[in-house]
Amino acid sequence: MRLKTPLIFSAVSFLLLVIVYSSDGSEKTGPDETYIQPPQVDSAFERVMSVVTHQRCMNCHPTDDFPRQSEDSHIHRFGVQRGPENHGLAALQCGSCHQEANNLSSGVPGAPHWGLAPRSMGWQGLDKFEIATAMLDRTKNGNRSLAEVEHHLTEDPLVLWVFEPGVNNEGMEREKPPLSKDEWVSAVKEWIASGAEIPVKE
């Protein structure tokens, strides 16, 4: 009898521990949803805008006259300005430093016709719905038709630079947008083929 009491006590304690540690305090009424829910796929609009709103794009779409740079989108060093034709000032043009390709030794990024988007295509401070509206507005987008918008977004080497942004002046890789170039092109074409619909802002 003396020998059995501690054994029974130990068995009861073990069962209590199992019950306590296996319970998360919630009632499970069905299978775990983590395993039965299909993966979320963003709409083409959301995928397009995930790139457009990335700093690699936004830095050259200011609403003022000062380009931004780097991951924190600070105002471009050296007082660089938009200038009359969006390519800098008389003796401080974008092309004074930015050439047609990334410079991997200095860390200066480059692509053909490097410059700012025109002021009408300033996006800073706008949400994705407002940006998309501006992209399709011929009074703001350089009078581009939908087909021309698609061409610009999927063919222009300056736009596509964002997917190969090179290294910064410390030799560190610049952050890339959340989609690859192929995923971007596919998303743009899908969005435009379906009418370039802009969801209603909730």
Next chain:
Amino acid sequence: MKISFEINGESTSVDVDGNTPLLWVVRDTLGLKGTKFGCGKAACGACTLHVDGVAVRSCSYAVRFAHGKSVTTIEGLSQGNELHPVQQAWTEEIVPQCGYCQPGFMMATAALIDRIPNPTDEDIDNNIVNVCRCATYYRMRKAIHRAAEINSQKS
């Protein structure tokens, strides 16, 4: 890679890696030592020269982009024995201290007064953003205005 361009009015060809900075080629291949290396990151402007009349930072300019173009360095700024207005003004105002950064400033200034013949102080502040560790900025501002004056008298 063979790259052909004009340097200070004369045709030249170099056979180098196309990604070599133009500054390297100008100084080490062509032996024109007036253009200076400063930061190597297109930030200080010591290496400024002209490519087709545009002021560029040659430390960050791959030489392949100069193919078929016209490059002007500080050595080619004057017309024969006649000093460029910027060179005259720099001499009159005794601008340099150590002098290292001055060729870059002078090339940037030449590009400025070519496009804005009578620059205001604001134009100077906005366009001439090179770095001078001797802080000769005050004398440079006077020299830029003087260069514009000489330039207008000549033309």
